[in-house]
Amino acid sequence: MLFTLLPIILATAAVTLPLASPLDTSAHCGQWDSVGAGSTYSLLLDQWGxxxxxxxxxxxxxxxxxxxTIAWVTNWTWTGGSGVKSFTNMQLDVGLDRQLANITSIPTVxxxxxxxxGKIVADVAYDLFTSATPGGSGANEIxxxxxxxxxxxxxxxxxxDGTPQPVASNISLAGHTWDLYSGSNGANNxxxxxxxxxxxxxxxxDVxxxxxxxxxxxxxxTSQYLITAQAGTEATSGTATLTTTKYSLTIE
Structure with missing residues (x-):
């Protein structure tokens, strides 16, 4: 019996992978502008005041x-009023909505x-919020x-003399010594x-x-959920440029 061997042609379909979005390094000045940085962070221009x-x-x-690891620059100038005008910050977009009891560490640099x-009124700070439910309304601000x-x-x-009074003093955490203040902003502890x-x-x-x-x-x-983790500058008045050369934060 004669067997005819037919050539088998294997066609390999071309696979097109999506290209990563280029990093947006342009300046943004809008009141509520948000600039994504990969899938990890967002730069938020939160000019709520x-x-x-x-x-x-x-x-x-x-x-x-x-x-x-990300870096960014914030330029701000504000006059008038006594309240905070803006909190331009780097927001973590991954690893959130976890109960505090289930968080092992939050390493940061x-x-x-x-x-x-001249004279400025501002702070440079981490800003965290917790909620009773994942993605819920903030109950506590840290x-x-x-x-x-x-x-x-x-x-x-x-x-x-009008200065705030701490609820605890000389607390040793993360290699530094701190005073702790507690109060309400009307919506959060x-x-x-x-x-x-x-x-x-x-x-x-470790945050x-x-x-x-x-x-x-x-x-x-410990049953509260960590819903927000940000770092930036709250600016009230004056003129300043905040330059972050190295920043990272992860939730483990």
Missing amino acids: LSGATSGSDCARITSLQGS WDWSQSTQ MIWLANFNAGPISAVYNS VFSFLPTNGTITTFNG NTFLKYLTAHEGLS
């Missing part, structure tokens, strides 16, 4: 992204510098200030950790140690 300013502006741009013109430029934390108690000595321009630590302190000593429930 803009109406309280006589004049001014706030612009920011991403300068680099390498893996989970933040290297920054700032140039100013701030970790690395710098205080003539500003002041929310406090339920003030001294006779606010816990603010401020360094007891100067400004921290290079921070390398989860601050959350653990609050659950152990200040009644923050």
